[in-house]
Amino acid sequence: MNSPIDKPIAAMRFGSGHTVARIEDRALITGEGRYTDDLHRPDLLHLVVVRSPHAHARIVSIDTASVREMPGVRAVFTGADLLAAGVKPMPTPPAAFKRADGTAAATAPRRVLAHEVVRFVGEAVAAVVATSRAAAVEAAEALWVDYESLPAAAHVQAATAPGAPTLCDQAPDNIAAHKRYGDAQAVAAAFAQAAHVVRLPLRNQRLAPCSLEPRVVLAEPGEHGRLVVHLSSQMPTAVRDNLAQMLPGLSKEQVRVVVGDVGGGFGMKTGINPEDVVVAYAARTLQAPVRWRGSRLEEFSASVHGRDHETLAELALDEHGRVLAMRQHTRSNIGGYATPTGCAIPMILGPYVATSVYDVPLIDLHIEAVLCNTTPVGAYRGAGRPEAIYAIERLMDAAALHLKMDPAELRRRNLVKPQQMPYTNGTQQVYDSGQFEKMLDQALQLGDWAGYGVRVAQSKARGRLRGRSVSTFLEWTGGNALTETVQVRILSSGYIELTSATMPMGQGIATSYAQLAVDVFAVDIDRIRIVQGDTDRATGFGSAGSRSLFTGGGAIHVASQRAVASAVELAAQAWGVSTDQVLYVAGELRRLDGSQRISLFELAAQQPGGCLEVSGTATASAPSWPNAAHVCEVEVDPETGEVAIAAYASVNDIGRVVSPQIVQGQLEGGAIQGVGQALCEQVVYDDNAQLLTASFMDYALPRADGFRAFKTVFDTTVPCLTNVLGAKGVGELGTIGATPTVVNAVVDALIAAGVPQDVALGLQMPLTPPVVWGALQHR
Secondary structure (H helix, E strand, O other): OOOOOOOOHHHHHHOOOOOOOOOOHHHHHOOOOOOHHHOOOOOOEEEEEEEOOOOOEEEEEEEOHHHHOOOOEEEEEEHHHHHHOOOOOOOOOOOOOEOOOOOEOOOOOOOOOOOOEEOOOOOEEEEEEEOOHHHHHHHHHHOEEEEEEOOOOOOHHHHOOOOOOOOOOOOOOOEEEEEEEEOHHHHHHHHHHOOEEEEEEEEEEEEOOOOOOOOEEEEEEOHHHOEEEEEOOOOHHHHHHHHHHHOOOOOHHHEEEEOOOOOOOOOOOOOOOHHHHHHHHHHHHHOOOEEEEOOHHHHHHHOOEEEEEEEEEEEEEOOOOOEEEEEEEEEEEEEOOOOHHHHHHHHHHHHHOOOOOEOOOEEEEEEEEEEOOOOOEOOOOOOOHHHHHHHHHHHHHHHHHHHOOOHHHHHHHHEOOHHHOOEEOOOOOEEOOOOHHHHHHHHHHHOOHHHHHHHHHHHHHOOOEEEEEEEEEEOOEOOOOOEEEEEEEEEOOOOEEEEEOOOOOOOOHHHHHHHHHHHHHOOOHHHEEEEEOEOOOOOOOOOOOOOHHHHHHHHHHHHHHHHHHHHHHHHHHHHOOOHHHEEEEOOEEEEOOOOOEEEHHHHHHOOHHHEEEEEEEEEOOOOEOOEEEEEEEEEEOOOOOOEEEEEEEEEEEOEOOOOHHHHHHHHHHHHHHHHHHHHOOOOOEOOOOOEOOOOOOOOOOOOHHHOOOEEEEEEOOOOOOOOOOOEOOOOOHHHHHHHHHHHHHHHHHHHHOOOOHHHHHOOOOOOOHHHHHHHHOOO
8 A cells, every 4th residue: 555645634633643622522521422321211121139238148038029019010030030040150260260279269159149148248139120210119128138147257357367257168268269479489588688678568458449420231122032231331242241151041142232431430340240130131031121220329339349458568678779579478358259350450460560660580479369248359440550569669668768768769770671671570471661760760850859858848838748759660451352353434425434342431542543543544533433332343352451542543553554455456446557556645546647536435435335344453462561650749737637749740651642632631530540549548348347438428539629730741752562553551550650659758758757667657548637647646
């Protein structure tokens, strides 16, 4: 294919690298968004779930007879009903996950409606279907379930203590799975010979994903016996495949999953949920459309939670501050049931980045997944990488304090150098590229590291304590699902339609895809249509692990190029010339001698069906490793313990940037989410595993008015070497770095104010005003 003679105006204005108005926004801001809860059907039935108030109990009986006779009630389903109908349990961890004795990872079967035993507060026990939501709610409240209460364990310490209540017969110690990386003996020897050793007990507290849109599912019978499921999801193909596997007599070809707009995912909308299966089963059984909409109470208690790791982290260093070895023992509270993601997050994804950007010669990582009577844990923005980066960045600051060294200098001494690329870390992950010291230097300059003393004095004059920190870190993206296919349809109506199995969820991916298409087609961006969210149109992994642009964008590029090449070939055939005699320029095919021309869309009209269809597949050779350096300064009010972000600077190595404004929003929005974990967010259970944070009255989110001092810079000089675009994933990078950066800055402020080092370093997140104020009382 020949290149255009001149770069067209459309590509110059709307192609990659430019900020354009998001193509998603007009519908969203005018109220024309297509959310699942906006769908209506004339004969729609409403499903309400009855949930366990007990953290651990035996189901003695469920009296459904009287409820079935209530006005409007069409059906009542229990776990026993679905078991008898052949509905299979939720997916369990694959065979690769083992217990310490080599046996398979242990978990009780998680039924979509609990059968015989409930294992966390909020677990679905029964479902009521009625002609109105009000009737379904009334019937659900009237349903009598007789429970025999059992002892419960809310935390890993309780679940692993002698005599703890057992959640699964195959795991009498409640350890569902175990994994170890590195050389424990060599690490022990390195620690024994080290000049310096630092040790920190660390907690990554449990978090609740808080999307604007709760989970919603509507299932209805389709033509020819098919099942059509509408829901809010990041991974529609996975939902389709799991429904086909779990519901009896159903194949993948008989299921269509359709997703409209998604009001935020953050990981909680990956894969299948019990409610998806119950609604689909009800729709098939009743042969009518059925909808369930989660309330905020249900989302807090029964949707997946994130994080919840207890880690003892240790670092051994020589007399010059060079890291000799790292040792960590992590116990992850995975909730009442072991799920594939619940095990993968602490045991695989976290270890991938455990040594981060540092050249750590030896590691000993020991991870245990512990069953507790809490909501099962799943993907939440960053999924394992924030926990791992938090551990090593806290260790780095503790080591710098111990050595009386500038924390930036300690990091510099231990960074992996460009000449070491490609670099294999301690868990055998290969970094294709990275110039980590360059990012550190830029961040220190952007954050005015050298001028900090002046700002300390200014804060002191206002009666405030000031602290600072720097973090250098990386992240792994791609989800190890590195192949994506895109279908291109050039329509005679004058539009180019590109269909992808990745998903929009508020991140603006359709705009980025459209810009990549403009790069190739060189037409106005209004001519580009991005189609997503329909398993009858496209199937694939979906959007998770910061993979959408990294893989899906590559497929957009490849498919677009193939479409233009196909158009050139068709024009050449029509004109009886070779392809090197045809130019494609800005939506038009031209003969090199200027004698003939035809628009791309006129050419499409001449093809069978009135359109030109081409597909393209892109496969990344390996994951991408975006990295960054963050500098944060905080102010602490000594009278109240309140922490304010005084300044925040970040330099981000993310390879090629397609949509600058969208990328900035992803980085800064992610950072605010990380700050939320550092300062205010926490799911709390009491010792009886009763949930105490079941609404926004009890669960605090960061507010936008607290973040006005962000400086965000992209460094695009180090392209990714593993994909066709040179782009690196970005959706989770800000979240991963912000949490340790903010915590270390608060610790620095406290130590500078006279709080003993052991007290300040021992603080656990979230660093709420009472926690910080309490530490200040030790001065």
